Amino acid sequence: SQQGEEDPQALSIQEGENATMNCSYKTSINNLQWYRQNSGRGLVHLILIRSNEREKHSGRLRVTLDTSKKSSSLLITASRAADTASYFCATDGMEYGNKLVFGAGTILRVKS
Amino acid sequence: DSGVTQTPKHLITATGQRVTLRCSPRSGDLSVYWYQQSLDQGLQFLIQYYNGEERAKGNILERFSAQQFPDLHSELNLSSLELGDSALYFCASSGLAGVAGELFFGEGSRLTVL
Numbered sequence: 001s002q003q004g005e006e007d008p009q010a011l012s013i014q015e016g017e018n019a020t021m022n023c024s025y026k027t028s029i030n031n032l033q034w035y036r037q038n039s040g041r042g043l044v045h046l047i048l049i050r051s052n053e054r055e056k057h058s059g060r061l062r063v064t065l066d067t068s069k070k071s072s073s074l075l076i077t078a079s080r081a082a083d084t085a086s087y088f089c090a091t092d093g094m095e096y097g098n099k100l101v102f103g104a105g106t107i108l109r110v111k112s
Numbered sequence: 113d114s115g116v117t118q119t120p121k122h123l124i125t126a127t128g129q130r131v132t133l134r135c136s137p138r139s140g141d142l143s144v145y146w147y148q149q150s151l152d153q154g155l156q157f158l159i160q161y162y163n164g165e166e167r168a169k170g171n172i173l174e175r176f177s178a179q180q181f182p183d184l185h186s187e188l189n190l191s192s193l194e195l196g197d198s199a200l201y202f203c204a205s206s207g208l209a210g211v212a213g214e215l216f217f218g219e220g221s222r223l224t225v226l
Contacts, residue, residue: 031212042220044114044217098210099168099211100145100211104154
């Protein structure tokens with residue numbers, strides 16, 4: 001089962017541009033996390049935002065959370081070719097028990 | 113390097129066979145999670161162990177089983193393999209019993225069933 005759905009499925013931008021990815025989920029959550037996966041590699045944690053937080057920053061990353069709309073967005077500013085990867089949101093909440101449920105991901109390609 | 117070690121990295125086997133995937137968590141982490149990643153199903157949570165005990169169960173088939181040993185390493189056993197079991201199998205670890213924190217993922221074991 002997948003709780004989160006990322007949008008768009010794929011995104012292609014030029015180096016230096018900003019990339020925005022969105023995640024929508026279905027049930028109430030405790031936390032939402034974003035992970036990055038380089039092709040065929042393991043996932044790497046980027047950022048965690050709690051349900052009572054609205055915005056969080058980490059370096060070039062900015063995450064927002066709107067629990068009323070059940071959605072989150074990940075903004076990567078001044079993108080680099082090395083940001084090319086798949087990005088997944090993952091949520092945990094009562095509905096899914098003690099499980100971290102991942103969305104289908106957004107494939108980001110940054111062209112140099 | 114996440115500190116999570118998975119072996120083997122690649123495995124090719126035939127339908128009907130049985131394989132064992134191994135995971136060593138980060139030093140000190142008590143929780144181990146197993147995920148399956150395939151093109152059609154995405155990342156699916158299979159099972160979690162915390163300090164040797166099963167903590168949460170996901171979409172794990174009856175043909176699959178797992179355990180966590182006293183030294184905290186974990187093994188995922190896949191039996192009566194079918195073509196559809198071909199996937200990347202990830203192990204992740206964390207220091208928490210719950211999922212309210214960061215998971216550290218290994219590089220995965222790529223299973224190909226022919």
